[in-house]
Amino acid sequence: MAPIIPVSSLALSSAAVRPASSAAAFGLNPGPGIGNLNNVSETHDARLRIAAIDFLNPAPLMWDFEHAPHSTELAARYRIDRMLPSECAARLASGQADIGLIPIAALAAAPQLRILPGCTIASKGRVRSLLLVHRAGRQPADLASVAADTASRTTVTYARILFHKWGNPSIRFLPMAADLETMLARADAAIVIGDPALLALEERCNRLERTGEELVYRDLAAEWKLFTGLPFISAVWCAAPSVPPDPAIARDFIGSRDRGLANIDALVAEWAVRLPIPEQTIRTYLTANIHYVLDQECVEGMRGFFQAAAECGILPPYTVAAEALLRP
Numbered sequence: 001m002a003p004i005i006p007v008s009s010l011a012l013s014s015a016a017v018r019p020a021s022s023a024a025a026f027g028l029n030p031g032p033g034i035g036n037l038n039n040v041s042e043t044h045d046a047r048l049r050i051a052a053i054d055f056l057n058p059a060p061l062m063w064d065f066e067h068a069p070h071s072t073e074l075a076a077r078y079r080i081d082r083m084l085p086s087e088c089a090a091r092l093a094s095g096q097a098d099i100g101l102i103p104i105a106a107l108a109a110a111p112q113l114r115i116l117p118g119c120t121i122a123s124k125g126r127v128r129s130l131l132l133v134h135r136a137g138r139q140p141a142d143l144a145s146v147a148a149d150t151a152s153r154t155t156v157t158y159a160r161i162l163f164h165k166w167g168n169p170s171i172r173f174l175p176m177a178a179d180l181e182t183m184l185a186r187a188d189a190a191i192v193i194g195d196p197a198l199l200a201l202e203e204r205c206n207r208l209e210r211t212g213e214e215l216v217y218r219d220l221a222a223e224w225k226l227f228t229g230l231p232f233i234s235a236v237w238c239a240a241p242s243v244p245p246d247p248a249i250a251r252d253f254i255g256s257r258d259r260g261l262a263n264i265d266a267l268v269a270e271w272a273v274r275l276p277i278p279e280q281t282i283r284t285y286l287t288a289n290i291h292y293v294l295d296q297e298c299v300e301g302m303r304g305f306f307q308a309a310a311e312c313g314i315l316p317p318y319t320v321a322a323e324a325l326l327r328p
Contacts, residue, residue: 049313052080
């Protein structure tokens with residue numbers, strides 16, 4: 001969301017690639033003749049609406065929803081809409097979606113949402129896709145402003161906590177779209193997440209040769225682990241209160257994750273066409289940088305994130321229901 005990444009947006013959650021179009025459309029019945037208007041009846045779509053993220057990092061989670069043989073069966077039960085991580089949270093909180101891949105910071109403002117067990121976007125070390133970028137020769141404690149990618153509230157929350165730990169709690173955050181050059185022209189530093197962060201790392205040497213300006217690229221997940229010893233949790237699947245607890249839903253999402261992780265080579269080939277990134281970089285990102293299992297360590301990471309955010313006055317208190325999450 002890691003970045004996973006977000007304690008996203010993991011969400012690590014959180015893609016200069018912006019939301020793509022929705023999943024394949026389904027055919028509509030032909031309209032009635034003019035003489036039969038009285039017989040028109042509105043067709044109700046009973047499928048659960050899923051708010052998904054069109055970044056590289058959730059790709060393994062979405063495998064069954066996008067690939068045969070399970071995609072046809074799941075399409076009868078779920079409708080996929082793709083958007084930015086921050087939009088997923090808003091859709092779910094407003095009732096416009098039933099299930100969403102939510103940057104975890106959004107849970108503090110919407111505690112009624114229910115976390116689905118089993119899946120996450122997290123990082124237990126370096127994530128590569130969650131970056132704080134600033135000019136060389138300066139330290140975080142000396143920065144006056146940071147331009148923040150508006151795609152993920154969770155990553156910004158992690159960054160605010162880290163700036164408290166760096167002794168700079170009053171730094172100004174300027175919401176901006178993910179364009180590194182524009183961000184650095186307006187602020188002392190920039191936060192970029194998801195695919196734009198991966199692209200920024202790939203462009204790092206070219207930018208230095210082009211501009212002669214040396215930049216520092218701080219991996220926020222690695223910085224978080226250094227300070228807290230905890231994994232960086234970007235995002236989790238959540239359900240709206242209107243969705244009744246159903247173990248079959250969790251099984252659908254866990255099964256999709258497991259088959260996605262078993263098909264990394266296919267995902268690498270697919271995403272190498274979409275992103276100008278070497279295949280080996282994509283493979284390492286999906287297998288080593290991002291962690292997809294919501295295990296005990298990740299639950300503790302979430303608890304640590306919400307505790308730190310509340311202590312810094314960044315988020316209201318939020319309690320993670322660990323017992324339910326550890327029974328997928």
